[in-house]
Amino acid sequence: MPALRARTERAELGRLLEHADPRAPLAIRRGADGIVGRGEALRLEFRGPSRLTDAADAWREVARDAQVDDEVGVPGTGLIAFGAFAFDDASAATSVLIVPRLVVGRRGDDEWVTWIGDGGRLHPTAIDEVRVELHDGAIGAKRYRAIVAAATERIRAGDAEKVVVARDRVGQLPPEGDIRSVVVGLGRRYPDAVTYAVDGVVGASPETLIAAHRGHFFSRVLAGTAARGATPSLDAEIAESLASGDKDVREHRFAADSAIEVLRELAPDTRASEPFPLRLPNLWHLATDITGTLGGSSTLDVLALLHPTAAVAGTPRAAALAIIRELERVDRGRYAGPVGWVDADGGGEWVIALRGAEIDDDGCIRAFAGAGVVAGSDPHDELTETAVKLRPITDALADPLP
Numbered sequence: 065m066p067a068l069r070a071r072t073e074r075a076e077l078g079r080l081l082e083h084a085d086p087r088a089p090l091a092i093r094r095g096a097d098g099i100v101g102r103g104e105a106l107r108l109e110f111r112g113p114s115r116l117t118d119a120a121d122a123w124r125e126v127a128r129d130a131q132v133d134d135e136v137g138v139p140g141t142g143l144i145a146f147g148a149f150a151f152d153d154a155s156a157a158t159s160v161l162i163v164p165r166l167v168v169g170r171r172g173d174d175e176w177v178t179w180i181g182d183g184g185r186l187h188p189t190a191i192d193e194v195r196v197e198l199h200d201g202a203i204g205a206k207r208y209r210a211i212v213a214a215a216t217e218r219i220r221a222g223d224a225e226k227v228v229v230a231r232d233r234v235g236q237l238p239p240e241g242d243i244r245s246v247v248v249g250l251g252r253r254y255p256d257a258v259t260y261a262v263d264g265v266v267g268a269s270p271e272t273l274i275a276a277h278r279g280h281f282f283s284r285v286l287a288g289t290a291a292r293g294a295t296p297s298l299d300a301e302i303a304e305s306l307a308s309g310d311k312d313v314r315e316h317r318f319a320a321d322s323a324i325e326v327l328r329e330l331a332p333d334t335r336a337s338e339p340f341p342l343r344l345p346n347l348w349h350l351a352t353d354i355t356g357t358l359g360g361s362s363t364l365d366v367l368a369l370l371h372p373t374a375a376v377a378g379t380p381r382a383a384a385l386a387i388i389r390e391l392e393r394v395d396r397g398r399y400a401g402p403v404g405w406v407d408a409d410g411g412g413e414w415v416i417a418l419r420g421a422e423i424d425d426d427g428c429i430r431a432f433a434g435a436g437v438v439a440g441s442d443p444h445d446e447l448t449e450t451a452v453k454l455r456p457i458t459d460a461l462a463d464p465l466p
């Protein structure tokens with residue numbers, strides 16, 4: 065493999081997404097900040113149980129051999145790869161690391177362009193609106209309620225303590241449909257979430273698996289959900305009962321404890337907040353923030369240990385995964401897998417591919433949303449919860465540029 069050359073220079077940019085390919089946008093954004101890529105200088109593909117460790121090893125080699133000239137030096141500059149990974153070890157979906165030919169980025173007052181390989185000129189193009197309606201996929205409402213009931217039964221039988229089961233909705237992107245408009249629509253509605261678009265995986269995730277720069281990391285675990293209240297007082301009551309409700313607190317503990325345990329193995333100084341209610345435009349989540357210092361590990365090494373967390377699989381992990389496969393009988397693809405970017409030092413930002421959809425090369429769209437099932441979960445409530453979680457992508461597809 066020939067060594068890559070990356071050169072980052074300061075630039076003045078307009079709308080970042082106008083620099084992306086309409087059919088294959090690469091983007092990781094939060095509010096006005098983020099990075100957007102175009103083209104493929106290098107594409108690495110992985111499959112199977114070792115996909116994340118293989119990616120970590122392959123990326124170390126690419127980064128070691130690369131020639132990087134970076135005059136800006138903030139997170140997202142220099143050599144970077146975007147990545148999206150399958151949820152399940154047995155998935156038919158390809159996991160990827162993509163080094164674009166061009167990256168444009170913004171962080172606060174810093175704006176930059178990175179050329180990988182030969183330099184060139186910027187060609188921003190206007191973003192067209194695309195409108196798509198979603199309908200039931202392989203798991204409709206009735207089947208989903210049955211899956212939740214079966215998962216609860218398995219928990220009662222002692223096969224697992226928590227299982228996160230999901231359902232899907234599908235649609236069709238028109239042949240020339242501009243995927244960037246969906247990304248804009250997600251970002252406008254969910255400015256505090258991380259809006260992602262990598263290899264057809266598109267969404268707005270509130271859950272940061274790992275963000276690290278110069279060794280310092282941040283991770284946010286979410287589990288436990290309630291819809292927002294219609295009035296401020298009702299909304300406050302809902303947040304309070306979420307934080308004190310037995311079912312949601314138990315569901316959250318499984319996810320937070322498993323992440324803290326893994327992170328402590330890599331970073332003995334790992335610290336965690338108390339669980340707190342996190343407000344999103346469409347719902348409340350229980351959240352735990354975790355920070356610490358990674359030794360020599362890259363964010364891809366961390367993903368290899370963290371994924372899949374109990375927020376998307378369950379507890380114990382292996383038992384929950386077996387029950388998910390048996391009950392859902394659908395390949396989740398890259399839904400609930402890690403999506404994000406990594407730099408030459410192994411730093412980067414990875415979220416869980418939630419609140420989104422996969423769009424394949426033929427324009428077939430499949431959106432997923434899941435809910436954590438514990439003892440006492442109610443099928444009707446979990447169905448409603450998944451409908452709320454499907455709203456970001458449903459709305460962004462139906463009316464991308466409100």
Ligand SMILES: C=C(O[C@H]1C=CC=C(C(=O)O)[C@@H]1O)C(=O)O
Pocket residue numbers: 228230271286287288289349374375376418419432433434435436437453
């Ligand atoms: C599995 C999903 O959400 C997870 C993340 C936060 C809260 C969750 C919950 O309360 O069930 C889920 O564990 C999804 O959005 O598809």
